[in-house]
Amino acid sequence: MLRQHCRIAARLCGTRKLEIMKSKPLAITLLSVVAFAVACNKEPTTAEQIDKVKIETTTDAQDMKNYTYAQKTEFVTTMQGELDTLNKDLDQLSAKIESSSDTIKAEAKPKLQALRDQSAQLTRQLDNVRNATESTWDSVRATSQKAFDSLKDGFQQSRQWVSDKIAP
Secondary structure: OHHHHHHHHHHHHOOOHHHHHHHHHHHHHHHHHHHHHHHHOOOOOHHHHHHHHHHHHHHHHHHHOOOOHHHHHHHHHHHHHHHHHHHHHHHHHHHHHHOOOHHHHHHHHHHHHHHHHHHHHHHHHHHHHHOOOOOOHHHHHHHHHHHHHHHHHHHHHHHHHHHHHOOO
């Protein structure tokens, strides 16, 4: 198709030199578009995903430490959002493990169950946060933050373990 356009242009202008001159920029443009498209469709590696999760959760975790009792609703909303994100990522991690060898599945099963248990504990802890009073706020918030940090760290360790065991 590209050559056909160049030949038509060459016939119109009556020179073969124009065909060569036209094809170089078009070829370069075509290669640039293809390279850009390939780079844009690139799936992030597990290490890149881990880095992204670390950055996002570190920022959110830091933000959660600064909530006052008056901001309890926002704290619960933020914590619930983080928990939902981690649970979604945990489901993706589980699916990746399910498509691996039986040995890896056997090794990963207790790790995944521990993460699911921590997630359930954090869900229960969120109920405590919702019911916290002003006098219990600091203690409940700190306990929730500790549970969240523990789940986040466990998830990051599991994701790293999976990336070491399963080639991306």
